[in-house]
Every structure is written in C-alpha cells, then in structure tokens.
Amino acid sequence: MASSDAPLLEVSQLRIKLPTPQGLVTIVDGVDLVIEAGKVYGIAGESGSGKTITALSLLRLLPQGAVVEGRAMLGSRDLLALGRSDLRSVRGREVAMVFQDPMTSMHPMIPVGRQLTDHLRAHLRTSRANARRRAIELLTDVRIPDPEGALRSFPHQFSGGMRQRIAIAIALACEPKLLLADEPTTALDVTVQAGIIRLLDRLRRETGVAILLITHDLGVMSSIAEWVSVFYAGRVVESGRTADIIGDPRHPYTRGLLGSLPAFGTDAEAVPQLRPIAGQPPSPADRPAGCPFHTRCDYAEDRCTKQLPELLQMTGGRGLACLVDPGAA
C-alpha cells in the first residue's frame, strides 16, 4: 500500500459467520487490512461493528461453530489455515494480544512473575534464571516500579494502569511481530491512558512490533495510529492514513463519528451542540439491504437502499465505500 517492502500481515476478504439461536449470522463481511512492521494500524467503529471478532479470528479464538473465509497472510503462512501445532507456535510467539480488561486475561491466583516466565520458558525454552532476568527486563521496560517485587505480587495488587502495563509486558515477552490490542485503554483513566499510549508508541519504535489497535476512541486513534480502517456493520467503510481520514472524512459515517465528539480548543462561552448520528447501529442479524448505513445517513439516496457500495481505492492509499461520496470536493 504505502511502503515498498512486503507488508507484515495482509488480510483479504475476511468473512466471519457466528452461530446464534437464529442460525449463522454474518458478523464480518469482506474485510481487507494491510499491516506493516513497526506501524500502528487502527480499527475504529461502534460496538457490534465486528472489530473484536476480526482480531480474535487472527488468533483463531472464535467460538465453536464459527465459519471463517478469506485469508490472513503473515509472511508466507495463512493464519486462518494453520494446523494445531503451527497455531501453538504462532500464538504468543509471533502474534500476541492485549485485552481491554487485564484482570480477566491474567490468572488471579498466580504471581505475575510466573505468568511471565512460564510463557517465556514454553516458547523460548530458556532456563529459569534466564527467564527471570528477562522478566525483570520486561517489567522495567514497561516502567513498573520495583520489578523484582512485582514478580512476587498478584494481579489484584496492582492498579488498572499497572495491570495493563504488565499485560503488555507478557504479550511482548517473546518479541512477537504483531500485537493485537483490543481497546487497551478503554477501562483506564485518561491520565493513565496517556501513559499506555506513549508506552505502545515507544515499544513500536524500539522493537519494531506492529500493532493492530482496536478502539472506539478517535482521539486515541488520532494520536498513535498511522493507518486506520473505519468499520460499520462488519464492513470497512473508509480507510487510509489517519491524518487524512480525520482531517478530511469522506464517508458520512466517519463524519458522523467525528461530529459526535466534543469540540476542543473552543473556549467560547457557548459550546456548539454535538451532532450525533441518528438512531442505533443495526443488529448483525438484521442488517439493512443496500448500504448498511443508509438507514442513519443524511445523504442517502434511492440507490443506497439497493446497492451495496464496494470499498473503492482512491489516491493516497485511501479507500471509500460510499455511492454518494458527499465529501468529494
């Protein structure tokens, strides 16, 4: 897409159906992503748009009965078609994940140190002493005060921000090439969030790890992600460089998301009203025909109710899936 060397991960035409009481329901519907080493790639969108399911599918963590189509090439290997033993060597070793709530992703009754070293020893087959040394190094790297003491502590003894730092240390222990970060700062205070954003940015620069960042917060996205795809109802409706997408949004949904945010930098006595998108996102089992956004779109025309817009490539690596394109100059 942008750089000349081969991308780290290339997802093409990813389609995911999940079993529900109403039968198989399409959650993700033809998603393409290209992630380069050392870059942060963002996925933005509301709850239920398929962001998390997309990330989980890359580690094959979907519920039983899920139907996945498409390809996710990590180098020459397709993550979606790996056998059991290959999968074991990829998970945590080449692709790692950080979740929104580190309290649920760490074992509450095992000291932090063992959670770090077990993982290191399993993948890297290193000695106990070496693993311990590396664990201290990792905790220092994510700025945990008193790393030696931290090894003996349990997850509940840390604050939310510190727990998330430890979760990141565990994820990065085996120097994965790709880190999937699903809303890593959503549960945190804004001051702590700023620290985690800065940490991810530093790790990306120092270790060259690529980060797939899932967040509904366009502020977080704007500060750290170089590329972004905006998801709506399981499809990418707009993608490109974050600065372009946020500076000049073309899709009515992206414009709506940005219009929903409080205006900063205005110190006027009267604040302008927010311009939220009307209505609610459709449930995956009940997505409208044509463009899935047409029911909430201010610019919708007759054809939008019938025809599904494809993601068309434009200049500067941008993509847009809108028949009307009201943002065109």
Added chain:
Amino acid sequence: MNVIELRDVHVEYRRRGRSPVPAVVGASLEVGRGQIVGLVGESGCGKSTLAQACVGLVKPSGGAVLFEGKPVTPLTRRSRPADERRLQLVFQNPFSSLNPRRKVGAQIADGLRIAEDRADIAQGARVTEILQQVGLPAATADRFPHEFSGGQRQRIAIARALAAAPSAIVLDEPLSSLDASAQAQLANLLMQLRDDLGVAMLVISHDLGIVHQIADQVAVMYLGQIVETASRAQLWREPLHPYSRALIASIPHADGAGHLPSALPGEVPDPSRPPSGCRFHPRCSVAVQRCPADPPPVFALAGDRTAACWLQDPAEHAGSALGPPQLELPAPGT
C-alpha cells in the same frame, strides 16, 4: 439559592480492625438552579462517594449537605422525606439499576406515584410524555429493559428520575460505557432537559471532554478534595491547578495531528495514607518547597473561581510584577 450545596463535607469508610479510610476530605460545592455542574477526577478520587453523600446514600462524617436549603437526611430504614424526592440519582450502569422483570412503563409510573403521593392518578399519558422528553417512543412503556441498547436504557433511567418531578438530578458517570454517537445523543439530551425543565444536575465523570461539552461549572477533584472550581470556559482557557492542567493535557485529540497526549507520572495515592502537605505534590511538576509541608487552603480567586494551590495564593502574588489572577475578596455569604 443553590439547589444543592455541600459545605466542607467529609466521608469516611470504616474498616474492621484498621483505621477508617477518608474518602472525601472537606469538599465544598454548589449547584445552582437549572445549572449543570461537572465533577471530574480519576478513579478513586472520591467523586462517586461525594455523589452518594449528596443524595443521602452515605452518611457524611462531617460538614453539611443541603438540598433546597435543608439538610439531606441520610438514608435509613424509614422512608425518605417527601421533599427529598425532588432530588434524584441516576447510576452509571442502567443494566443493574433497572428492574429486568418489570415493564419500562411500570417502573416510570412508580416514580409518578411517589411524586404525586397517590396511587390512582392517570399515569398512561404522563408516562408517554416523560418518554417523549427523553426521546423515546410511547411503545417503550410496554417493553422490558433488556430489549434496549445501553444508550436507550440510560434514557429510561433518566425518564424514571424525571417522573419524580425533580429539581436536581445527580448523575454518576451517565455517559461512560456508551459509544460516541450514543454518548453525544445523551449529552444533548441532558443539556436540553436543563434548558426546557430547568433541572439542576451534578454530573460525575472521569471524562473531562464530555464535561467540557455539557457543564456550566466544573469542579476538579483529587484524592478526596476539590482542588479547583471554575466555569467551563475558564477552566479550559486557563486551568489554574496543576492537576487540572495535567488532566486537560492527557486528553487525546481527534485532530489527525498525531500528537501523543501527556502522561501524568505516578499513581493516585492510597487515601488512607495521603501525602503530607498538598496531596498532589508528589506528582506535581511545579511543586515548591512549601507544598510538601503545608496543605494549601482553597483560595477564592477573581472570576468567581477557586483553586487549592499555593501558586495561586493571592497574598504571595500581591507585590509581584506578574501579579496573581486579579485579587478579589470572596463576597460575604457565598
């Protein structure tokens, strides 16, 4: 007259066999008629405790909580005094605060019945009217809470509070856990209710961005104390307390510029063992010699704002060339 007034409120949580945890340590705050006051701060700063003290859910260990000029009675086994029904609380999580087994209309009618003190009034029309006020269709009344999204459920919770014809509503994190567009819809609703019905609101939030959008006045809380109060525009234009400045600088902006937000070093200290002097001094980038020794009082400053920071001490600035933010004596009686 202020609808809600907190005067030097202290709240302690007792622990068996250990010293009590002081969660709120001398907080004073006023909410005027038809005004939205935002109370912001990090987790663990005591803002939810203060909200609960406001409506009498926890008993202050010191100071006074006044609603329409009269002390709020802490909740006991007895029924709440009739006058205090005009003071309502909306919780953060409408999944747990709404009864899952009763229809929405019945839950709103409860509020009406209590407010009117009669069981036989015609409720159907009034329920519809209240639902319309929060932007929900009349058919909502015949459905159950689980049939609605998070944003709609929060509207239902607000409708239930409105049924009691309140003059003030305390809302504890009403907008967190919602998507951006649902959050914006609800923020607009709160401003509209303030303007149309003249309801005063105390909005507790960790999100300074959304508070900046809806509040007339903002109070910033740190470790049990209110460290700064100012009008929305003042606080944004010229935050005086270093903690307020840090909060504002840590907000990531969706401007496409790719600036990293500034992190505030350190953690919120344990409230049972607060730092000496100014409680913020270990994390403060501009602390001076005096800060670890003396706790700063709340200085009343020009522009009807306050700050608890030695750098804002009007006496210190009296002779300096830079000058303080102009010195103004607090008006008597405020």
